[in-house]
Amino acid sequence: MDVRRILILGGYGNFGKRIAESLALLTGITVTVAGRDAGKARQLCRDLSAKGARALLEEAVVDINDEHFIDELGALSPDLVIHTGGPFQGQDYRVAEACIAVGCHYIDLADDRRFVCDIVALNEQAMQRNLLVVSGASSVPGLSSTVIDSLMDRFSRLDEIDFAIAPGNRAERGDATVRGILSYTGHPFMAFRKGEWVEQYGWMSPRRLHFGDVVGRRWLANVDIPDLELFPERYRPVNTVRFQAGLELPLLHFTMVFMALLAKMGLIRDWSVFTKPIFNGGEFFRGLGTDIGGMQINLSGLGKDHEPQRIRWTLCAENNVGPYIPTLSAIILAKKLIAGTLDATGARPCLGMYTLEEFDVEASPLGIHHQTEREIG
The missing domain is CATH 3.40.50.720 (NAD(P)-binding Rossmann-like Domain)
Known part of the structure; x- marks a missing residue:
């Protein structure tokens, strides 16, 4: 029609x-x-x-x-x-x-x-x-799958997908996005790691990743998304699919990590019920950081020549277009x-x-x- x-x-x-x-x-x-x-x-x-x-x-x-x-x-x-x-x-x-x-x-x-x-x-x-x-x-799984599909013909075997999103602190955001993140902060979900389904926790396992000279290094933590379930099947025989995201300001990022720990310990059942004060608190810091965001997809496996190969795709969004x-x-x-x-x-x-x-x-x-x-x- x-x-x-x-x-x-x-x-x-x-x-x-x-x-x-x-x-x-x-x-x-x-x-x-x-x-x-x-x-x-x-x-x-x-x-x-x-x-x-x-x-x-x-x-x-x-x-x-x-x-x-x-x-x-x-x-x-x-x-x-x-x-x-x-x-x-x-x-x-x-x-x-x-x-x-x-x-x-x-x-x-x-x-x-x-x-x-x-x-x-x-x-x-x-x-x-x-x-x-x-x-x-x-962004996921729409863009992430499009990027990986575009790179698949460079591999004879894909072993690992490791990708991340890092928005700028000044980027406009809505409380619905915050509520969604808070709903699984500190809660367990399954991810495919080294050929097995293992349990990990939302907004935990922090690490730093370099997104290029413009974005720089950003802190990341576990985030539950559809790709973690869809990609092991779509890109078989991949044996690891990992996704993380993070907040640009370390203070806010590690506040979330601490909140996740409290939820994991059972001291807080659901952080999303506090979305409004948490969102308002985050807005207090909106003048700090940058409006620059990034996305990175790292693929590892064997190239067409059957030699080990790693491909890194990095996206950069400046001027608050993230x-x-x-x-x-x-x-x-x-x-x-x-x-x-x-x-x-x-x-x-x-x-x-x-x-x-x-x-x-x-x-x-x-x-x-x-x-x-x-x-x-």
């Missing part, structure tokens, strides 16, 4: 507004900025119009938790819904199921492991309606649907659904750049 009406849930939020900003530059479509606050949705539409939007812009009041949500969605008649309303930890599939029921495609920016991995439960329903349902169209990165996967997929160049159907995690060249088309104008380095032996 033609995709001409795009509804962005959480459309004026940290990620939603960036997706709306990009899609608003297209002609021949309608972009509906939706959320619970009509005033914020209306103001974003005005702001985008003032910046030269070419799309028709509309605002809508939509609450995904309302008992009449499916009726509200049907009345808006979208061809595509982009769900940015996190945190996705603890959410069910009511939005995706509603999209299938009203007959529209669905994309979300979820980073919750269970939410993204289990979206395949909706595959049969989506296939029956000839619809595409995609979860995890974000928060755009989690939105680019969804933007790319939306534009492909609008252009009619994406004919996939069914429900799936966002794995290898676009190319690194397609990523560069969106990332390069923002000043986001990356490089690849290779070590042999």
Whole structure:
């Protein structure tokens, strides 16, 4: 079907507004900025119009938790819904199921492991309606899988995937992201290490990693993401998949590590109930650090010549453009649907659904750049 009406849930939020900003530059479509606050949705539409939007812009009041949500969605008649309303930890599939029921495609920016991995439960329903349902169209696993796919032809055997994300402290962030992180801080989750599934704890095992001269060295800690479960199967026979993320300011980073220790000891059950004061406390330090963020993917194995090989892919985002990165996967997929160049159907995690060249088309104008380095032996 033609995709001409795009509804962005959480459309004026940290990620939603960036997706709306990009899609608003297209002609021949309608972009509906939706959320619970009509005033914020209306103001974003005005702001985008003032910046030269070419799309028709509309605002809508939509609450995904309302008992009449499916009726509200049907009345808006979208061809595509982009769900940015996190945190996705603890959410069910009511939005995706509603999209299938009203007959529209669905994309979300979820980073919750269970939410993204289990979206395949909706595959049969989506296939029956000839619809595409995609979860995890974000930095992980959307971008991370695209990068690894682009490098796989350099390996005869891939043994280890070790990657990390390090946002700048001054980068804009939303409380939903903070709430999601806090939900597993100090809690156990499974990761694939040296061919076995082992238990590790959220926001523990700190280490420092160098992200290049611009970003520098950043502290990292364990973070639970869908890739930890998806990649051992996708990139078999890889025997280790490791992911970490961190806060730029060591004081804040090790405060989180200490909080994780308290949760592991059972002294705090769930840090996410304190999201508001923790978020506000973090905002007190927003003037410190930088607005420079980085992402690094390290792959180890055997090259085509069967000699040991390591490839390091590093991305750098300066000038506070880091928060755009989690939105680019969804933007790319939306534009492909609008252009009619994406004919996939069914429900799936966002794995290898676009190319690194397609990523560069969106990332390069923002000043986001990356490089690849290779070590042999």
